[in-house]
Amino acid sequence: xQTYQREFIRFAIERGVLRFGEFTLKSGRTSPxxxxxxxxxxxxxxxxxxxxxxxxxxxxGIAFDVLFGPAYKGIPLAAAxxxxxxxxxxxxxxxxxNRKEAKDHGEGGSLVGxxxxxxxxxxxxxxxxGTAIREVxxxxxxxxxxxxxxxxxxxxxxxxxxxxxxxQEVERDFAMPxxxxxxxxxxxxxxxxxxxxxxxxxxxxxxxxxxGI
Ligand code: OMP
Numbered sequence: 616x617q618t619y620q621r622e623f624i625r626f627a628i629e630r631g632v633l634r635f636g637e638f639t640l641k642s643g644r645t646s647p648x649x650x651x652x653x654x655x656x657x658x659x660x661x662x663x664x665x666x667x668x669x670x671x672x673x674x675x676g677i678a679f680d681v682l683f684g685p686a687y688k689g690i691p692l693a694a695a696x697x698x699x700x701x702x703x704x705x706x707x708x709x710x711x712x713n714r715k716e717a718k719d720h721g722e723g724g725s726l727v728g729x730x731x732x733x734x735x736x737x738x739x740x741x742x743x744x745g746t747a748i749r750e751v752x753x754x755x756x757x758x759x760x761x762x763x764x765x766x767x768x769x770x771x772x773x774x775x776x777x778x779x780x781x782x783q784e785v786e787r788d789f790a791m792p793x794x795x796x797x798x799x800x801x802x803x804x805x806x807x808x809x810x811x812x813x814x815x816x817x818x819x820x821x822x823x824x825x826x827g828i
Contacts, residue, residue, distance in 0.1 A: 616804050620797045623667045624805045627768075628812070630654055633802070635815040642744040642773075644826055647818035648802070650769045652688055652740035664768075665695030666703060667796045668738065672696065672766050673704055675794040679763035680733030682710035685751045693738040696766070713754055731755055734763035742793065743771050745781035752789055762791045769802075770795035773826045780828040799823060 627633035631654050638649035655664045682700075684693025690712040697710040711728030735755050742748055748765060755762050765785070770793070775781035782793045803823070806816045 616797075616801045619667065619670055620801050621805060623768075623796050624802060626660075626663065626667075630660055633769075635812070635818070640743055641746065644743075644773075647815065647822050650741050650771075652692065652768055661691060661695050662699070664692070665697075665699035668692065668696040668766060668768070669699035669704055671794055671796045672700070672736070673706075675764070675766075675792065677736060677764045677766075677792060677794065678734065679736035680709070681729050681731065681735055681760075682708060683731060683735045683737050683751075683755070684710070684712040685737065685739055685747070685754070686713050686715045689737070689739045689751075692740060692768075696738050725754075726758070731758040731760040733760060735760045736763045737765045739765065739767050741769050741771060742767055742782050742785065743773050745775060745785045748785055762789055764791045765793040767793065767795045768797070770798040772799040772823070772828055774828050778828075783828075799827065 624633065627650065632652060633648065633650050635648050638646045640646050655661050682693045682697050684690040693710050693712060697708060700706040700708055709729030711726060711731060714725045714727065717725040737748070737751055739748065739751070742765070752762060770782055773781055775784035779787065786793055803816065803819060806812045806819060
């Protein structure tokens with residue numbers, strides 16, 4: 616695990632974004648941990664989060680033309696990433712987002728901000744089973760753009776339909792990389808090193824044995 620990944624996990628735990636307990640996921644699975652990106656809910660927290668996303672993106676070397684934040688949770692994440700790229704990496708890049716409901720007045724349509732053209736980098740919170748990201752791909756393909764990749768905060772490293780992880784299936788099906796700031800393996804390493812949090816390790820390991828790859 617890299618230093619910034621450890622810092623990111625510590626930050627997420629301190630903010631209550633990464634929690635341990637019993638949670639029902641969108642996929643119906645019952646998980647002993649949950650990552651709620653909505654709890655990066657202050658200006659400073661969002662700014663710091665944006666810097667983590669931007670660092671992971673720059674490290675990945677993915678080439679892209681526009682950042683896209685899928686409604687709703689992806690919107691502030693893409694915005695924060697765009698700000699951090701401009702302020703900390705000298706990269707002033709276009710960014711946009713979608714509405715869930717198309718607007719029939721004013722500028723109309725369901726896309727706001729920079730047009731989706733060329734290579735689109737999707738910014739989102741978490742991928743578990745990959746359902747949400749597949750819906751986003753339809754929006755991008757519908758605009759005739761190509762997806763350059765996906766940037767997420769946490770890769771839960773869960774099984775998809777077969778032997779691959781849901782993320783590996785997304786990478787295979789859409790021929791694009793998925794990059795995360797941290798993964799479940801990093802979270803497990805963090806838990807093992809932390810005297811207070813170690814007590815959660817066995818439940819998270821058991822979950823990974825059941826649903827992980
Ligand atoms: P999939 O569509 O199954 O990939 O689930 C991704 C979505 O689940 C995310 O965009 C979140 O809305 C939600 N989620 C979290 O936010 N944090 C988690 O730790 C787990 C989930 C989840 O429900 O799987």
